[in-house]
Amino acid sequence: MVYFVIIITPLLNFILFEVFFFKANLFYAVILISDLLLLLAVRIITGKKIISRDFWNFSIFPILFSSSLAAYSLLAVNHTLIHLLFVLNLFFTYFYLKNIYRGAQRDFLENISAYGNLLTVFFCFSVIYGLESFLGLPIWLLILCSGAAMILIIYQILWANKIQAENMLAYAFLAGLLLVELAWAVYFLPFNYNALGLIAVICYYLLISFVKLSLAEKLTGRSVKLYLASGFIFLLLIFLSARWA
Numbered sequence: 001m002v003y004f005v006i007i008i009t010p011l012l013n014f015i016l017f018e019v020f021f022f023k024a025n026l027f028y029a030v031i032l033i034s035d036l037l038l039l040l041a042v043r044i045i046t047g048k049k050i051i052s053r054d055f056w057n058f059s060i061f062p063i064l065f066s067s068s069l070a071a072y073s074l075l076a077v078n079h080t081l082i083h084l085l086f087v088l089n090l091f092f093t094y095f096y097l098k099n100i101y102r103g104a105q106r107d108f109l110e111n112i113s114a115y116g117n118l119l120t121v122f123f124c125f126s127v128i129y130g131l132e133s134f135l136g137l138p139i140w141l142l143i144l145c146s147g148a149a150m151i152l153i154i155y156q157i158l159w160a161n162k163i164q165a166e167n168m169l170a171y172a173f174l175a176g177l178l179l180v181e182l183a184w185a186v187y188f189l190p191f192n193y194n195a196l197g198l199i200a201v202i203c204y205y206l207l208i209s210f211v212k213l214s215l216a217e218k219l220t221g222r223s224v225k226l227y228l229a230s231g232f233i234f235l236l237l238i239f240l241s242a243r244w245a
Contacts (some may be wrong), residue, residue, distance in 0.1 A: 002045055002101055009041040017070060017086045027074065031067055037060045037092070045101045060156040061109075062096055064149060065089070068123035075130040075193070092116060106202075109160035116152050125151055125183055126197030133193055134159050143184045149177030150204075157208060163215045164187040173208045175211050177205055198238055206231045 013034050020030040039059055042048070048055035069089050073082045096112060128142040155172035184202040186196055209227050213219040 005041050005044050006094065006101060007098045009037055009097060010090045013066060013093055014086055016089040017089065018083075020070070021073070021082060021086075029071070031070055034066055034070070035063050038066065041097055042100070043099055048226065052128050057159050058083055058100060058150050059121075059154065061116060061160075062093055063111060064153060064156075065092060065120045068120050068149075071127045072123040075127060075202070110162075113157045113160040113226070115206075118159050118201055118205065120153060121150070121203045122197045125186075125200035127192050128183075129187060129193035129196045132187070137200065140184070143180055143187070146183065147176055147180045150179045154179070154208060154211065158212065160213065161212060165211065166217075168215065171211055171215060175207055177209055182207070195238055199235065202231050202234050202238075 009145065014159045016030045028085075041056065042062070046058055066089055067177045069085055073085050078084050078086070092112070096220050099112075100109075124146055126137075128146055131137050132139045132142055137235060148242065151172050155174045157168065158168050158172060179200075183200045186199050186203065189196060189199065191199070206227055210219065210224070213223055
């Protein structure tokens with residue numbers, strides 16, 4: 001039964017995403033069904049009760065990753081890229097469910113959270129900047145709506161990295177708000193939504209690195225300089241290569 005769930009859930013999600021590729025008006029229905037399938041799969045595979053914190057800890061990543069990827073696909077104009085994104089979601093979902101069943105949760109979650117959440121943050125903020133550009137929606141409202149997702153993402157990656165701290169939730173909340181403020185400032189740069197999303201990802205990368213080091217009591221002047229230098233290099237590459245609006 002469990003192996004069936006591990007295999008069928010990613011396949012069903014892939015089929016659902018392909019459905020809204022041809023019927024965009026079914027987007028919200030597809031996202032709802034997809035999220036419910038993921039919740040059911042996590043419940044069956046982990047055996048955790050729905051009211052337990054562990055159940056939701058395991059559910060945060062696949063739901064946010066899958067939903068943000070689906071939203072980003074609506075902005076993509078290259079059909080090949082869209083289908084590749086759906087395939088990416090299929091593999092991420094499969095390996096995630098497979099590994100939490102095998103009991104390699106924490107070691108595996110550290111890696112998938114590190115890379116997967118970078119993509120999730122990129123998808124989220126790119127969608128926000130894209131919606132403002134294409135639909136003219138208020139950027140302040142879109143940015144604020146992303147706050148809850150950013151707090152959950154930061155909380156999930158701290159949990160996945162086995163960080164034990166009484167004030168971890170407070171750190172996640174404050175870091176999420178700070179990231180939202182940085183994303184708002186990034187919006188005023190003269191780049192397209194993809195470049196702005198990449199810059200927001202760099203802000204997230206630096207912020208979460210400092211938060212993890214601080215909670216682990218490993219934050220030093222050398223580590224701060226190292227991360228800031230790497231962040232500056234990536235930003236410089238974006239500024240030099242991105243098309244100015």
